Amino acid sequence: MADKPVYEEASIDGQPPKLASIPASDTTVWADASPLLQAACAGLRDGELIHGDNFNLFAAMSALEIMDPKMDSGIVCTYYSIDEAIENGAAPIPISLDSTIDVRCTIDIMDHLLACEAAWHKGHSLAQTVFSCIYLLRLDRTAPHALLHSYCRIIRATCKAVVSVVSDARTHEEEDLFTMTYGLPLNGDGDDKCLSILNAVEETISRQLRACKATSSKRRLPEDLEPLQSNPNLEEGFCKALLCRLRFRKHFFHVLSCMKRPQGRGLESARKHIASCLTELESILKSADFLRSCFDESCEGDIDDKTTASGFEPIGFDAMLNSRLSAPTPPRAIKILSWKKAVEYFVKLLHDLDVICSYSLDPHLESLLRFVVQFQKSQPDLVARSHLQLLLVQDGKLYGRDPFFAVINKAAALPEATKNHDIQKNESFLQLGMLVMNLLKILCTNAAWQRRKLGKFLQDWRVIYVQLELAFRNEYGEVSSSSNDENTCMKIFQHILLWVEEQTYWIAFRFLILGFELELYSTGEYCMVYWYLYAVLIKLTEKTHLMMAVSHDNAKRKGKKKKDSPKDLARESRIPPAVLFLQCYICLAEGLSMMLAALRNEIPVFHSPSPFNTEHEKFVQHFELLQRACIPDHVSYPSYKESTTHARFSTLAMYNYFKDAQRIAKEVKSSFSNDPERLAELRKLEQVAEHNSVAQNVICRLGALDPSLKVSFEFSHHPFFATVVVKRS
Amino acid sequence: MEAKPEEKAEIEAPEIEYVSYGGEHHLPLIMNLVDQELSEPYSIFTYRYFVYLWPQLSFLAFHKGKCVGTVVCKMGEHRNTFRGYIAMLVVIKPYRGRGIATELVTRSIRMMMESGCEEVTLEAEVTNKGALALYGRLGFIRAKRLFHYYLNGVDAFRLKLLFPPPRQVL
Numbered sequence: 001m002a003d004k005p006v007y008e009e010a011s012i013d014g015q016p017p018k019l020a021s022i023p024a025s026d027t028t029v030w031a032d033a034s035p036l037l038q039a040a041c042a043g044l045r046d047g048e049l050i051h052g053d054n055f056n057l058f059a060a061m062s063a064l065e066i067m068d069p070k071m072d073s074g075i076v077c078t079y080y081s082i083d084e085a086i087e088n089g090a091a092p093i094p095i096s097l098d099s100t101i102d103v104r105c106t107i108d109i110m111d112h113l114l115a116c117e118a119a120w121h122k123g124h125s126l127a128q129t130v131f132s133c134i135y136l137l138r139l140d141r142t143a144p145h146a147l148l149h150s151y152c153r154i155i156r157a158t159c160k161a162v163v164s165v166v167s168d169a170r171t172h173e174e175e176d177l178f179t180m181t182y183g184l185p186l187n188g189d190g191d192d193k194c195l196s197i198l199n200a201v202e203e204t205i206s207r208q209l210r211a212c213k214a215t216s217s218k219r220r221l222p223e224d225l226e227p228l229q230s231n232p233n234l235e236e237g238f239c240k241a242l243l244c245r246l247r248f249r250k251h252f253f254h255v256l257s258c259m260k261r262p263q264g265r266g267l268e269s270a271r272k273h274i275a276s277c278l279t280e281l282e283s284i285l286k287s288a289d290f291l292r293s294c295f296d297e298s299c300e301g302d303i304d305d306k307t308t309a310s311g312f313e314p315i316g317f318d319a320m321l322n323s324r325l326s327a328p329t330p331p332r333a334i335k336i337l338s339w340k341k342a343v344e345y346f347v348k349l350l351h352d353l354d355v356i357c358s359y360s361l362d363p364h365l366e367s368l369l370r371f372v373v374q375f376q377k378s379q380p381d382l383v384a385r386s387h388l389q390l391l392l393v394q395d396g397k398l399y400g401r402d403p404f405f406a407v408i409n410k411a412a413a414l415p416e417a418t419k420n421h422d423i424q425k426n427e428s429f430l431q432l433g434m435l436v437m438n439l440l441k442i443l444c445t446n447a448a449w450q451r452r453k454l455g456k457f458l459q460d461w462r463v464i465y466v467q468l469e470l471a472f473r474n475e476y477g478e479v480s481s482s483s484n485d486e487n488t489c490m491k492i493f494q495h496i497l498l499w500v501e502e503q504t505y506w507i508a509f510r511f512l513i514l515g516f517e518l519e520l521y522s523t524g525e526y527c528m529v530y531w532y533l534y535a536v537l538i539k540l541t542e543k544t545h546l547m548m549a550v551s552h553d554n555a556k557r558k559g560k561k562k563k564d565s566p567k568d569l570a571r572e573s574r575i576p577p578a579v580l581f582l583q584c585y586i587c588l589a590e591g592l593s594m595m596l597a598a599l600r601n602e603i604p605v606f607h608s609p610s611p612f613n614t615e616h617e618k619f620v621q622h623f624e625l626l627q628r629a630c631i632p633d634h635v636s637y638p639s640y641k642e643s644t645t646h647a648r649f650s651t652l653a654m655y656n657y658f659k660d661a662q663r664i665a666k667e668v669k670s671s672f673s674n675d676p677e678r679l680a681e682l683r684k685l686e687q688v689a690e691h692n693s694v695a696q697n698v699i700c701r702l703g704a705l706d707p708s709l710k711v712s713f714e715f716s717h718h719p720f721f722a723t724v725v726v727k728r729s
Numbered sequence: 730m731e732a733k734p735e736e737k738a739e740i741e742a743p744e745i746e747y748v749s750y751g752g753e754h755h756l757p758l759i760m761n762l763v764d765q766e767l768s769e770p771y772s773i774f775t776y777r778y779f780v781y782l783w784p785q786l787s788f789l790a791f792h793k794g795k796c797v798g799t800v801v802c803k804m805g806e807h808r809n810t811f812r813g814y815i816a817m818l819v820v821i822k823p824y825r826g827r828g829i830a831t832e833l834v835t836r837s838i839r840m841m842m843e844s845g846c847e848e849v850t851l852e853a854e855v856t857n858k859g860a861l862a863l864y865g866r867l868g869f870i871r872a873k874r875l876f877h878y879y880l881n882g883v884d885a886f887r888l889k890l891l892f893p894p895p896r897q898v899l
Contacts, residue, residue: 047753049777057781060774071772123877448874448884518874519855520886522865610868612838617891621870 091134091316112314118342127322169386209239244283352384389444404433412499413551505540527596577671591657597647658693695724750787813841
């Protein structure tokens with residue numbers, strides 16, 4: 001393209017020549033196509049369409065209306081290109097000839113970039129957020145401006161690192177906007193030196209800060225240092241404001257680098273940098289007062305909505321310049337997070353990363369699963385979840401350290417020695433290892449995606465069980481074991497088969513309860529959901545109990561061959577606390593299911609048939625994936641109807657499952673005195689049980705008699721066990 | 730997609746006339762309604778795709794000659810199931826809360842059922858209480874939650890209605 005703008009020839013209607021931003025070349029010429037288009041429009045009647053082999057009505061839906069800003073991403077809004085924007089002064093270097101304004105504007109750019117970064121993390125494209133910064137799009141031209149240059153470099157390197165983490169996790173689910181980077185200058189020469197460049201600038205400003213403090217205390221300075229900007233009253237404030245921003249970037253980059261180190265080796269260092277980040281973020285927040293007050297002009301609008309601490313609009317940003325890099329249709333205009341909300345986002349992200357870095361890399365799968373479930377309760381965002389996933393699964397091993405067969409071996413309560421057994425080379429065991437790996441990855445995804453994947457996953461777990469069982473039968477049939485190795489193999493199979501069943505029911509349990517968190521069930525469906533949950537919990541408890549019995553036997557055999565004392569025998573016959581915990585769940589599920597069934601059978605308003613289908617269809621839809629995998633066996637709509645059809649207030653009054661739940665919860669608390677997470681859960685279960693017990697009594701006594709009684713369900717005490725609320729309407 | 734119960738217009742139910750899509754003369758009415766109420770930029774081709782290929786599935790609601798509501802749908806084979814899809818549903822604000830949307834959707838679903846559809850599906854914002862209640866009453870379940878489905882970051886539910894298997898004719 002020619003460097004100089006070219007004036008086009010006078011157009012047909014005699015208008016003065018306009019500056020053409022796309023000049024004609026040797027082989028091209030501009031021509032006015034309006035008459036041709038008009039003739040074409042007149043050539044078709046309303047409702048007629050040109051047909052082509054590859055052009056049907058479906059294809060036609062992708063049509064764009066040229067110059068419709070909602071559809072035409074090629075439309076020029078302000079500037080045709082980045083170069084034109086720069087030529088027209090959209091991103092000046094220096095930003096201002098007045099050094100004070102230049103510094104403040106630089107800080108505004110830093111703040112806006114932080115807000116853009118947070119918006120990107122939250123699910124918008126890089127092109128519309130961070131790379132709406134013209135300075136970043138042409139980073140090399142910022143070289144004369146050390147502050148801006150170093151900041152842009154480290155932002156670029158940070159974004160690249162974050163894209164890399166999320167891409168590696170490869171389960172960014174529907175959030176695929178996140179990793180779209182084509183056409184964006186993410187790779188920069190020399191970005192590996194971004195930290196040293198930043199350090200140099202930080203050092204300079206530190207010295208400037210020391211100098212201005214020395215001046216104010218009238219001490220002589222040894223250095224002959226040029227101040228940051230021209231207003232001595234503002235020097236300290238600006239230096240501090242800059243330093244905390246630079247230091248935040250430095251420490252954040254370190255966090256990412258440390259967490260990337262294999263096998264969790266950098267986690268402790270990462271925690272230190274996280275702490276520093278949080279400190280600097282606090283300083284950044286505090287700097288807002290200074291930045292807002294240092295100029296006489298005040299900014300318009302609500303300060304809380306602004307993307308900068310000072311409240312001023314940042315210079316050098318244009319989200320439309322990249323619109324052609326996005327999908328064919330222009331991206332919908334997005335709202336960049338406010339600066340305050342951006343800081344809040346990073347605080348949360350850092351806390352979530354800190355939880356990950358504090359994790360002890362427990363080799364016990366059961367503890368790990370509980371950790372991941374607990375972590376997800378704080379609703380971490382994509383960047384945090386990707387980091388967790390990469391920590392857990394590296395190089396096909398747990399934490400990059402433990403082979404999955406060894407992990408399964410331990411989880412299935414097999415002796416330590418068997419973890420190296422050759423049987424792990426067996427195809428089925430290899431596949432099982434993959435399933436466990438995939439399970440961990442799935443558990444790190446967002447709840448909506450997770451539930452869909454878990455549902456489909458059930459089939460895989462069922463299949464592996466059948467495969468293993470088949471292999472077991474083929475090898476050992478009904479033969480009583482002879483050789484030692486055969487003994488060991490049998491034992492491995494038996495333990496692992498049992499463990500696979502337990503895991504399968506755990507996944508089914510998780511699948512069902514996530515439905516509550518995602519609000520997938522309407523009140524009319526709670527009865528069947530709690531009923532199915534009850535059925536799954538019964539099996540899960542059974543398998544868990546068996547698993548514990550089997551591991552207890554193992555432990556016994558390993559221990560000294562003492563004669564069992566009466567105390568030992570008594571302890572053995574007690575139900576393990578983990579099983580009691582599950583029994584508490586069972587009571588609540590059963591209680592809710594029966595109460596809902598009674599309400600539906602006794603009170604007409606609770607049973608509202610739909611014109612197009614019945615409860616049967618809803619049952620089939622909700623539990624299709626479970627039914628297909630036969631989880632559990634012998635559970636079907638007819639068996640559900642049979643269990644619930646006779647529920648009445650009178651039958652409900654005969655047995656209070658909630659009182660049972662209360663009793664169990666109280667009893668088992670002492671066994672979990674060292675487990676704050678389970679204690680908290682038990683307290684919640686107690687509250688639900690207590691409330692529901694009372695509600696049940698009220699309903700049983702008054703339900704059929706008092707038509708003004710209104711029953712509703714809230715998740716105020718527990719995320720998936722509803723609290724029944726009875727009111728008079 | 731939307732049917733929020735709001736301020737009611739003074740109308741009697743029998744005054745609403747429901748009409749099946751009848752041709753090109755109905756197209757601008759549908760387009761105006763949808764353009765007015767939705768932020769999605771549909772080109773005319775999108776409308777034509779639906780009403781030309783499945784005219785029997787689109788309905789309009791008139792009150793005293795004015796078009797106050799419309800539903801636009803399609804149906805087809807999708808992964809071995811014959812499935813209906815509700816693409817657009819609009820009732821103008823003053824006419825909401827009167828069951829017009831329910832009636833429009835019901836007519837369309839009935840037509841789908843009679844045409845052999847096994848199920849019907851659509852997406853709705855998780856915050857659209859009106860739509861969720863409407864479809865819930867008709868027998869739809871929330872089959873899936875789609876994270877950040879809409880560009881404003883709002884999640885969606887995929888709603889699905891499964892028809893009972895057709896009764897065997899002996």
